[in-house]
Structure formats: C-alpha cells, structure tokens
Amino acid sequence: MLGIQLDKGKGQPLRRQLYQAIKERIERGALEQGEALPSTRELAAALSLSRNTVCEAYDMLLTEGYTVSRSGAPTRVAAGIKRDQSPISRFETAAVMPEEKLILADFRTGKPDLRQFPTYTWQQMVHQAAAVLDRTGMGYSGPQGLPELRTELAAWLFRSRGMSVNPEDIFITSGATFGIHLAAAMLCADGGEILGEDPCHTGMRMAFQSRGCRVHPVPVDEQGLRTELLSPGVGIRGIYVTPSHQFPLGGIMPAARRAALIRYADAQNAYIIEDDYDSEFRYWGEPVAPIYTMAPDRVIYIGTFSKLTFPALRVGYAIVPASLQRNWTRQRTFTDVQNPILEQAALAVFLKTRKLDRHGKKMRRIYGERRMVLTDSLKEAFGDACRIWGDGAGLHLAAEFPGRRFDGVFVETCRQAGILLTSAEYHAIEKGRHENKLLLGYGHLTPEEIRTGVGELKNFISLK
Amino acid sequence: MLGIQLDKGKGQPLRRQLYQAIKERIERGALEQGEALPSTRELAAALSLSRNTVCEAYDMLLTEGYTVSRSGAPTRVAAGIKRDQSPISRFETAAVMPEEKLILADFRTGKPDLRQFPTYTWQQMVHQAAAVLDRTGMGYSGPQGLPELRTELAAWLFRSRGMSVNPEDIFITSGATFGIHLAAAMLCADGGEILGEDPCHTGMRMAFQSRGCRVHPVPVDEQGLRTELLSPGVGIRGIYVTPSHQFPLGGIMPAARRAALIRYADAQNAYIIEDDYDSEFRYWGEPVAPIYTMAPDRVIYIGTFSKLTFPALRVGYAIVPASLQRNWTRQRTFTDVQNPILEQAALAVFLKTRKLDRHGKKMRRIYGERRMVLTDSLKEAFGDACRIWGDGAGLHLAAEFPGRRFDGVFVETCRQAGILLTSAEYHAIEKGRHENKLLLGYGHLTPEEIRTGVGELKNFISLK
Numbered sequence: 001m002l003g004i005q006l007d008k009g010k011g012q013p014l015r016r017q018l019y020q021a022i023k024e025r026i027e028r029g030a031l032e033q034g035e036a037l038p039s040t041r042e043l044a045a046a047l048s049l050s051r052n053t054v055c056e057a058y059d060m061l062l063t064e065g066y067t068v069s070r071s072g073a074p075t076r077v078a079a080g081i082k083r084d085q086s087p088i089s090r091f092e093t094a095a096v097m098p099e100e101k102l103i104l105a106d107f108r109t110g111k112p113d114l115r116q117f118p119t120y121t122w123q124q125m126v127h128q129a130a131a132v133l134d135r136t137g138m139g140y141s142g143p144q145g146l147p148e149l150r151t152e153l154a155a156w157l158f159r160s161r162g163m164s165v166n167p168e169d170i171f172i173t174s175g176a177t178f179g180i181h182l183a184a185a186m187l188c189a190d191g192g193e194i195l196g197e198d199p200c201h202t203g204m205r206m207a208f209q210s211r212g213c214r215v216h217p218v219p220v221d222e223q224g225l226r227t228e229l230l231s232p233g234v235g236i237r238g239i240y241v242t243p244s245h246q247f248p249l250g251g252i253m254p255a256a257r258r259a260a261l262i263r264y265a266d267a268q269n270a271y272i273i274e275d276d277y278d279s280e281f282r283y284w285g286e287p288v289a290p291i292y293t294m295a296p297d298r299v300i301y302i303g304t305f306s307k308l309t310f311p312a313l314r315v316g317y318a319i320v321p322a323s324l325q326r327n328w329t330r331q332r333t334f335t336d337v338q339n340p341i342l343e344q345a346a347l348a349v350f351l352k353t354r355k356l357d358r359h360g361k362k363m364r365r366i367y368g369e370r371r372m373v374l375t376d377s378l379k380e381a382f383g384d385a386c387r388i389w390g391d392g393a394g395l396h397l398a399a400e401f402p403g404r405r406f407d408g409v410f411v412e413t414c415r416q417a418g419i420l421l422t423s424a425e426y427h428a429i430e431k432g433r434h435e436n437k438l439l440l441g442y443g444h445l446t447p448e449e450i451r452t453g454v455g456e457l458k459n460f461i462s463l464k
Numbered sequence: 465m466l467g468i469q470l471d472k473g474k475g476q477p478l479r480r481q482l483y484q485a486i487k488e489r490i491e492r493g494a495l496e497q498g499e500a501l502p503s504t505r506e507l508a509a510a511l512s513l514s515r516n517t518v519c520e521a522y523d524m525l526l527t528e529g530y531t532v533s534r535s536g537a538p539t540r541v542a543a544g545i546k547r548d549q550s551p552i553s554r555f556e557t558a559a560v561m562p563e564e565k566l567i568l569a570d571f572r573t574g575k576p577d578l579r580q581f582p583t584y585t586w587q588q589m590v591h592q593a594a595a596v597l598d599r600t601g602m603g604y605s606g607p608q609g610l611p612e613l614r615t616e617l618a619a620w621l622f623r624s625r626g627m628s629v630n631p632e633d634i635f636i637t638s639g640a641t642f643g644i645h646l647a648a649a650m651l652c653a654d655g656g657e658i659l660g661e662d663p664c665h666t667g668m669r670m671a672f673q674s675r676g677c678r679v680h681p682v683p684v685d686e687q688g689l690r691t692e693l694l695s696p697g698v699g700i701r702g703i704y705v706t707p708s709h710q711f712p713l714g715g716i717m718p719a720a721r722r723a724a725l726i727r728y729a730d731a732q733n734a735y736i737i738e739d740d741y742d743s744e745f746r747y748w749g750e751p752v753a754p755i756y757t758m759a760p761d762r763v764i765y766i767g768t769f770s771k772l773t774f775p776a777l778r779v780g781y782a783i784v785p786a787s788l789q790r791n792w793t794r795q796r797t798f799t800d801v802q803n804p805i806l807e808q809a810a811l812a813v814f815l816k817t818r819k820l821d822r823h824g825k826k827m828r829r830i831y832g833e834r835r836m837v838l839t840d841s842l843k844e845a846f847g848d849a850c851r852i853w854g855d856g857a858g859l860h861l862a863a864e865f866p867g868r869r870f871d872g873v874f875v876e877t878c879r880q881a882g883i884l885l886t887s888a889e890y891h892a893i894e895k896g897r898h899e900n901k902l903l904l905g906y907g908h909l910t911p912e913e914i915r916t917g918v919g920e921l922k923n924f925i926s927l928k
Binding site: 016020063082115123130137140174178203206256257260288311331337339342 | 591
C-alpha cells in the first residue's frame with residue numbers, strides 16, 4: 001500500500017521508517033494535498049505492522065504538519081508542502097584522496113617533532129585534569145580562559161622569557177591564527193589597513209584578509225621589518241611583526257628598530273601585533289625580550305603552544321592591552337564563546353609541575369643539534385653557493401642560492417619527486433624579490449633524515 | 465652602580481634581572497644613546513656578581529641591539545631606543561568582581577543539568593581517547609574534523625533523528641555560535657542580509673552582526689517563523705531559523721511553513737541556516753525532522769553537543785551543502801584552523817559505545833518530569849493569568865502574563881532580589897511586542913528548586 005516497503009532489519013524503528021516513507025511521498029507530491037491517507041487499521045494490515053506503530057508514525061506526521069486531521073474524518077495531506085525543484089545532489093564534490101607518495105625529504109616548515117613529545121606524561125595531565133573537572137568548569141566559564149591556566153602562564157612567561165604579565169591581561173585563544181582573527185576583527189571592523197612584513201606567513205596574511213583587513217607590505221631584511229621604510233598613512237590600524245624570528249627569513253629585530261616601530265605605532269595610534277611563534281627555541285643567549293615588554297599598551301602579543309606541545313592541542317594566548325580587552329571579550333563571545341576546558345586544565349597542570357619547562361629545554365637541545373646538522377650538511381653540499389638566513393632560532397631556516405630562481409613550478413616538481421619544501425617567494429606579498437631562497441624546516445627531522453634530505457635536494461638542484 | 469639592585473631570592477636568574485634592569489634604563493632614557501656601560505669587571509664587583517653573569521647579561525643586550533660594541537672599546541648604548549611617551553597603565557580596567565548573591569531562583573535559559581552528567585564515564589572516554597592518540601592526530605588533522613567522529617555522528621543522526629547524512633558533508637565546529645560565525649562569513653562576505661526570527665537568540669543575532677551581516681526581523685507566532693510575511697528582496701543571503709523549537713517562544717514549525725520557507729529560499733537563491741539547538745529533548749513523539757532532510761542543498765544545519773554533554777566541551781557540527789563546502793573549509797582554516805583532537809576522539813567513543821544515547825534518553829525523561837513540575841506549578845500559582853508557550857521540547861518555556869509588562873527594569877529588580885530570568889522582550893529585535901512574556905529555563909533545576917522558584921516568582925510578581 002502506497003508503494004511502501006519497510007526493512008525490519010534496518011536498525012531504525014519501523015514507525016520512523018514508515019513516517020519517513022510517507023513524508024517523502026508528500027514532499028515529492030506522490031501524495032497530494034488533501035488526499036486521504038489509509039486508515040491506521042488498513043495500513044497496519046497491509047504492511048504487517050502493529051496498529052500502534054502506524055499510529056505513532058501518523059502522530060509524528062500530524063505533529064510536524066504534514067497531515068491534518070479532524071476527529072471522525074480521515075487523516076489528509078496538508079496543503080502547500082510539495083516542493084517544485086529537485087534537489088541538487090550533495091555528492092557532486094566527493095573528496096579526491098591524494099595518492100600516497102614516497103617522501104624522500106620533508107622540509108616543510110612549522111612542524112615540531114611529535115615523536116619526542118612526552119605522550120604518557122600528557123595523558124596523565126589530561127587524566128588528572130578530567131578527574132577534578134567540576135560542574136562550574138563544565139558550564140560556560142568565560143571567554144577569557146581558565147583562571148588557573150592564566151596564572152600558570154604568567155608565571156611561566158616570567159621564568160622563561162622574563163615577561164612580567166598580569167594574568168588579567170592574558171586571553172586564552174584556540175591558537176595563534178585565532179588570535180590574529182580576533183585582532184583583525186577588532187582593528188579592522190570598518191575596513192582599515194594592516195602593515196605586514198614582506199615576506200610574511202601566507203596563512204596569517206589570509207587570516208587578516210579573511211577578516212576584512214587590507215595588508216600592505218613592508219620589506220624585511222636580515223634584521224626583520226625595515227622600519228626606516230615606514231611612512232605615515234591614513235587608516236593604518238596595526239603592524240603585524242614576528243620580531244623574535246621573522247617568518248620566513250629569520251631575522252631578529254634589534255632594539256633600535258623595535259623602538260622605532262613603537263614610536264611609529266604611537267604616532268599612527270596603531271597597534272603592534274607581535275607574533276612570537278617559535279622564540280622558545282633560541283640557540284644562543286636567552287629568548288629575545290618581546291616588544292610587548294617595551295610597550296604593553298601598544299602591543300597585542302600572540303603566543304602559541306603548537307610548537308612546544310602539539311598543534312592539535314589548539315591552545316594559544318594573547319596578551320591584550322587594557323584599551324582593547326572589552327572588545328576582545330566581545331568578539332570572542334560572538335565567535336566561538338570560549339576554549340574547551342579540558343586542554344586548558346591539563347596545560348595548567350603541565351606548567352605548574354614544570355614538566356613543560358623540562359620538555360622545552362630538552363627540545364631546544366635536540367632542535368639545536370639538528371640545526372647544526374642542517375647547516376653543516378648545507379655547507380658540505382653547496383659550499384659558498386648557499387647562504388643561510390635566520391638559523392638563530394626556531395624550527396626552520398632559509399637557504400639562499402644566489403643566481404638561482406625557485407618558482408612554483410620548481411616547488412611542484414620537487415613535490416612530485418618526493419621532496420617537500422616551500423620557497424620564500426611563496427610567502428612574498430610583492431613577488432620577485434625572494435625567488436632565490438628555499439625554506440627548510442628541520443625540527444621534525446632526525447639528523448639522518450636531514451642528511452639524506454640535503455643529499456636528495458642536492459641531486460635535485462644539480463639536475464635542474 | 466647604575467642604581468641597580470638585584471634580588472637573589474626572586475626566582476629569576478640574576479643575569480636576566482641584570483639584563484632587564486639595564487634594558488629598562490635604556491628604554492626610559494636613564495642610560496643615554498652613546499653612553500658607555502661600566503666594564504663587566506667593575507659591574508660584577510659593584511653588584512657582587514660573578515663576572516660571567518654580567519657577561520651573559522651584556523651578551524643579551526648586545527644580541528637584541530640595546531648596545532653596540534667594538535673590540536677593545538667599551539660597550540655603549542645603541543642609538544634610537546628611548547621612547548617618548550610614557551606607557552599607559554595596563555591595570556586601569558581591573559575587573560570588578562560581582563558581589564556574591566543569594567540566588568532564590570535561577571530560571572536562566574540554555575543550561576543543561578550538569579549534575580546528571582556521567583562524569584566518570586566521560587573521564588574513561590577521555591582517557592581511552594588520549595591513550596590511542598597517535599602522532600598523526602597530534603599534528604594538524606584538517607579543518608573538517610576527525611573522520612571517526614564524523615562517521616559516528618552520521619550513524620547517531622540516523623538512529624536518533626532519522627537523518628541520512630554522508631560523513632563527508634559533516635563539518636565539526638567549536639559549537640553552534642562558531643557555526644553561525646562561519647555561515648555568516650561565507651554568506652555575507654561582501655555585506656548582505658540575513659532574515660531572522662523575531663524574537664531570536666540575542667547571542668546568535670550578535671554572532672551574525674559581528675561578522676558583518678545585517679539581520680532583518682520576521683515575526684514569529686506559536687508555529688515559528690511566519691512564512692507568509694516573507695517577501696522577495698535584494699541581497700538576502702540567508703534565513704536563520706530554529707524550526708524544531710523556536711528560540712525563545714518554542715513554536716514547532718509545521719511542514720507547510722517549512723516547504724514555503726524552502727520555496728522562498730530557492731526563489732531568492734538564499735540558504736536556510738537551521739539551528740537545531742535542543743530538539744533532542746522533545747516530550748512527545750519523536751524529534752521533529754529537520755528542514756535539512758527536505759532540502760539538503762539549501763540548508764546549513766547547525767547542531768551542538770552543549771546541551772547533551774556540557775557547554776565547555778565546545779564541540780558542535782554543521783551539515784554543509786556541497787556548494788559551500790570549499791568556502792567553509794577555507795574560512796575555518798583562516799579562523800582557528802581546526803578543533804582540538806581530544807574532545808573529538810572522546811566524543812567519537814561516547815557515540816560509538818552508545819553511552820551518549822543512553823545519557824540522552826535518561827535526560828529526556830528527567831527534563832520531561834521537570835517540565836511537568838514547572839507547568840503544574842505555574843498553573844497552580846497563576847491559574848489563567850499565565851499562558852504557557854513552547855513547552856513541547858527543550859529546556860525552557862515562555863510564560864505569557866496577558867496585561868503585564870516585563871521590561872529591563874523588572875528583570876534587573878528580579879535579579880537583585882535573587883531571581884534570575886530573562887524576558888522574551890530581551891531577545892526581540894523590534895521592541896514592544898513580547899513584553900508580557902518571561903522565559904523560564906528549568907532543565908538544570910530539581911523539582912524542588914522549580915517549585916520554590918515559582919513560589920518566589922509569584923511573590924515577586926504579586927508584589928509588583
């Protein structure tokens with residue numbers, strides 16, 4: 001009856017199957033407006049169902065307005081339901097899985113060595129944090145982030161970077177990108193311009209642009225952003241910089257430029273967005289003091305735990321000037337409300353027990369050794385044909401090959417040959433100035449993988 | 465010497481204290497450009513430090529460009545560092561802690577009963593998920609969300625709501641607000657209008673507006689959005705609806721209106737943003753079938769786990785039409801990259817073992833009983849003076865008191881008397897139409913708390 005066939009082994013209740021079958025017929029017009037449905041008794045008999053099942057299905061249809069019913073009269077199809085258009089198939093854009101490749105060398109940037117992460121310790125922290133989660137923590141606990149974590153973070157910033165920060169000025173984020181997103185939302189709500197280093201991390205630039213900011217390039221050299229090129233302008237809301245280890249070229253901005261940058265921001269009434277993405281891994285001296293410490297009222301300081309722990313943790317932080325804190329809270333509330341509680345609580349324990357300090361110390365040693373292996377291998381393989389930029393900190397460096405030109409085609413050809421890397425040019429805003437530089441991420445590679453990788457790269461560069 | 469005093473018990477290395485003391489003097493101009501620093505030997509003697517400590521501090525200053533040094537000559541302060549402006553105090557807006565209040569009745573909406581959540585089971589899920597987290601999961605695992613979770617979610621949507629959804633169309637979010645944020649980013653990138661129910665959840669309306677959408681109100685009645693009031697317009701990109709349980713008035717949209725809404729969206733080439741925020745708690749029949757099932761190509765379906773688990777989990781999902789999936793992925797990547805991995809993995813286990821189904825079933829029973837207690841108490845306390853709206857589902861209802869007027873002052877006076885509630889008027893876009901309705905959230909209250917609360921409310925309303 002009605003052409004309906006139910007599947008008793010389908011794992012979905014029969015009343016629901018029946019409801020859906022009738023609903024679907026009403027929607028496509030097979031059962032027309034005003035048409036009477038069979039009585040529950042008839043339909044139950046025809047489909048070998050209990051009458052109760054049919055009644056339940058009919059009740060659902062009635063509740064949702066697919067049918068109308070007056071007492072004593074048969075149930076009829078309600079008016080105005082049939083849809084004219086046939087729906088577009090949702091499966092048109094099925095994802096094409098990329099072919100599995102033999103990777104000879106993976107020099108991609110921004111990858112910490114997850115093999116070294118103390119997984120077991122982390123599991124204990126999570127377990128500990130989950131066990132003490134109370135009802136308050138399970139509810140909405142506020143857009144600024146868990147107070148315990150902010151307190152531990154302030155203590156950690158003091159002992160690891162010499163930063164004196166009030167926990168009340170720290171705002172937990174879901175990572176650095178999200179910090180940029182919120183900064184952009186605040187600074188460029190009604191349009192406006194951000195000055196950005198050129199070259200500059202493409203993902204971060206996109207984060208600004210996707211939130212409505214125009215990004216105007218300012219060239220960098222081996223000391224980061226060339227502050228002497230800054231000129232007064234209208235509508236400049238922020239300057240996005242990576243002064244501790246410029247991404248991607250690795251310059252460390254000297255104090256005079258930092259001071260010039262602050263004076264410029266003061267004069268323009270703009271904010272400095274300081275992205276300190278990997279300065280915890282610095283291979284000589286102590287971590288460079290952030291610009292934030294020089295001008296806390298002018299700087300939105302963006303930090304991340306993606307390098308020190310693991311990217312899928314999704315916890316970062318921002319230190320936000322008092323003048324922007326209300327707006328930050330507001331933007332966060334209407335974007336994603338707050339971070340999940342569990343990672344925040346576990347990270348607080350990780351910091352409090354200083355186990356994260358120990359992990360960081362260990363990784364700085366390991367990454368430092370790898371950096372040496374990479375610079376040595378490059379010197380051995382290329383000699384004077386290769387000049388190294390920005391190896392003072394972080395997990396990557398830039399290798400300049402004067403006279404060579406590495407374009408998108410080169411990078412793609414490399415990829416097809418199993419050598420994964422990016423060019424500095426990829427991150428350039430104004431194209432054509434950095435075509436002779438390759439970016440080599442090494443943090444996630446063992447010394448052996450680095451040596452092999454440089455060998456492969458040499459073969460490939462010579463072949464070209 | 466230099467007026468520097470170090471604190472050996474401070475817990476911060478002496479070299480860093482020294483470095484900071486000198487740096488701070490350079491920044492404020494107490495040590496001027498070109499001025500020679502004391503020799504390391506002199507300073508070490510004056511401060512009773514090892515010479516090595518002083519050398520390390522000097523090295524840090526040199527590395528960061530605070531000083532310049534030529535071999536044989538004394539270290540001098542670098543040029544151009546002193547800052548003109550004195551920094552604004554960051555502590556001007558210290559948070560004022562709200563006074564602790566005696567709460568007599570907490571009728572706020574949107575609060576699940578966290579006391580009933582199976583915390584121990586959840587801890588086991590988290591533990592299990594953390595233990596099997598591999599290196600792949602710890603890296604960037606993609607903006608769409610964990611495949612295992614999407615598979616389990618599709619199975620759960622099928623068995624709990626009769627929805628047939630391809631896991632490839634599911635996009636994990638950090639909660640419903642974030643789903644709205646991304647939808648707004650896609651639909652109103654270059655301006656444009658969203659039609660919204662009036663009244664409509666203020667937070668959700670703000671999420672649209674903070675992402676650049678204008679929200680145009682369409683009145684609702686007891687059956688949700690009044691589709692007969694929809695008229696063709698220019699630049700209408702989306703219609704935001706809560707058809708399964710209209711927030712805040714609780715109407716369930718009948719099928720004919722759903723069909724009319726789809727036809728309207730088809731004609732306007734607009735998308736329906738269907739926010740299904742609490743339909744899992746429905747007290748008669750089965751959950752209402754979402755509009756999504758009628759027109760998957762026209763609907764962005766927004767789901768959340770905040771009610772079924774707990775808000776601080778921050779996991780929701782969206783079912784996104786194929787035509788928007790690429791853009792969704794892009795927007796997500798440049799906003800916050802992806803969800804953390806742990807909650808996703810734990811939730812997948814929670815769904816797979818069907819323990820979440822059991823919890824949901826239990827809570828539906830409990831919330832259903834509370835709903836009865838509340839409606840009975842209201843009838844007893846107010847009789848015909850109170851008319852109940854929208855108690856067919858969810859964790860709140862609206863109580864209309866014909867002839868009364870509940871404005872912001874009333875709500876604030878209630879709050880000061882220890883009765884927390886909101887008015888329907890608070891969520892109204894066009895003011896003045898819903899002043900006689902109060903919203904009463906009851907999900908998180910025990911029967912006893914509900915009875916007491918209604919008693920308090922009665923006293924208060926009579927007193928007024």
